[in-house]
């Protein structure tokens with residue numbers, strides 16, 4: 196695809212993949228509103244103090260969304276889109292006439308840039324703008340750009356201009372590594388359309404692509420479709436846990452946190468009851484993907500999907516998952532025993548451990564063992580304090596400061612969106628982060644990072660600065676009470692800022708590989724690394740201050756929080772290993788040996804350990820099969836790399852400037868423009884093995900001896 200969309204864009208990738216993050220907990224009732232007594236740095240104040248109403252700016256010029264002049268009204272999308280298409284035509288013509296060389300890659304990237312700049316922006320606006328007219332105009336822009344991209348992907352002349360470059364070995368050797376990689380990436384995207392095949396096969400590839408797109412959206416819809424059953428089929432005493440319409444009960448999820456075991460069991464069995472249409476849809480999706488992969492020259496879909504990733508191929512992924520499973524198994528068994536013990540205590544009449552039990556009982560154990568009620572922590576994590584913490588960290592580590600800037604009229608889509616300029620001490624402005632942090636009606640309930648404009652070196656030698664949006668769903672502040680974050684929200688903020696910094700510090704020549712547009716199993720490394728910082732007392736101590744008294748968060752509270760996260764963490768990870776393995780098998784060798792349900796049963800028994808429940812088909816609710824096809828393991832692998840980077844480079848001193856600079860130089864700066872394993876090697880200054888990956892993940896589960904002693908005093 197000429198448009199990087201769908202390739203590396205991070206879109207809604209992070210949040211859903213993060214396991215075990217349900218339930219954010221409300222604010223404690225005990226917090227009384229009082230004036231903010233602590234003094235904040237400018238960036239802290241920008242987020243803790245409500246703007247006193249925008250200056251009434253009657254005569255100021257209206258700038259348009261993100262400062263794009265056309266976008267001061269919904270109609271502007273049409274103009275922006277027409278401008279982009281006109282530019283596309285010119286660039287296609289230029290590509291055709293230019294002899295093969297580095298210039299070819301530059302033209303392709305500019306082509307991609309002009310389309311992405313409209314499409315990426317529209318992709319965000321269509322889901323986040325509060326005004327329907329804007330959302331609709333953006334939706335329309337996405338559609339029409341999508342059509343153009345499709346056409347370009349099957350434009351033989353365009354393909355040939357790139358093909359000539361790639362076929363010329365001497366010429367390719369003369370290119371710098373980033374240019375070579377980007378040329379190959381463009382080609383990789385071309386080939387999925389079957390453009391290199393004969394006419395008949397090409398038609399089949401195009402048809403398969405269309406079919407896969409349709410099946411994907413049908414399957415995705417089916418994954419959260421509620422199940423309806425007749426009321427009398429459920430025991431009356433649990434009715435009040437569910438929603439009714441007439442004589443029917445609607446089950447819209449697993450109710451995994453419900454204290455009543457029968458509620459969880461009923462929800463599990465009903466919500467996961469196999470739906471024949473959905474089953475057929477999944478089977479067709481998997482076999483179509485397999486056919487397409489084979490048509491364009493790969494032995495399985497997984498082999499194609501893993502090109503260019505850290506893992507490189509399905510064999511490595513399976514080795515990683517199997518070794519991880521082996522190392523985890525003893526700990527998982529212990530976790531299950533502990534969970535079973537709790538079930539026996541609370542539910543003596545039926546203490547057999549079932550798949551609907553672990554989330555609830557591990558929560559109970561966590562709460563019983565560690566006093567980590569979110570309301571105890573919230574007052575220390577005002578949004579302003581957390582932003583100040585990020586500012587301090589980036590400053591010490593990278594010489595970077597965050598400045599809150601007043602957006603121009605019409606530049607933001609909602610009044611509470613803040614604009615941050617990211618500025619380096621000697622290099623100056625690096626880019627902009629728009630912070631869309633607060634809850635609002637119709638806003639997607641998901642924390643994520645959007646690339647609005649990618650960075651790239653322009654022909655005139657200037658650098659096109661990256662622009663991103665961070666979207667969170669935080670509660671609003673009130674007149675006297677700043678927004679207070681639970682520890683989970685604080686960690687999410689750090690996570691998402693990790694993505695933003697990846698975007699800001701990427702200095703790739705091409706926007707096609709800007710910041711987070713990198714292989715999926717590398718994309719979460721910078722964000723997960725930030726979670727390690729967010730959980731380190733030395734870092735937290737820099738910013739976590741009570742919003743009223745200014746008191747610091749006590750060290751033992753931070754330790755307790757960290758230790759609580761290790762409760763049943765092996766069982767949680769084991770579950771992720773099971774999901775990732777299932778995803779590999781489904782996208783592996785076809786035809787599948789058995790039905791998808793039989794494979795689920797077998798894989799669950801081997802890689803998880805809790806019994807399969809007859810007449811259920813969890814895979815039909817596995818929405819990530821669509822977006823992550825064959826790459827669900829990515830989160831685990833990214834976590835392994837982040838863990839190694841943390842331990843080798845930052846654990847000793849989380850503010851080590853030399854390590855920070857190396858991190859920027861070796862990892863962040865390259866976006867997706869360098870082979871990911873080379874970036875990992877550059878950072879760790881050694882080549883890690885799969886065993887190293889596994890050990891890093893498993894050692895994170897070890898309890899901290901010091902905290903253990905402190906707690907038993």
Ligand SMILES: [Zn+2]
Nearest residue numbers: 209210719722
């Ligand atoms: Zn993420």
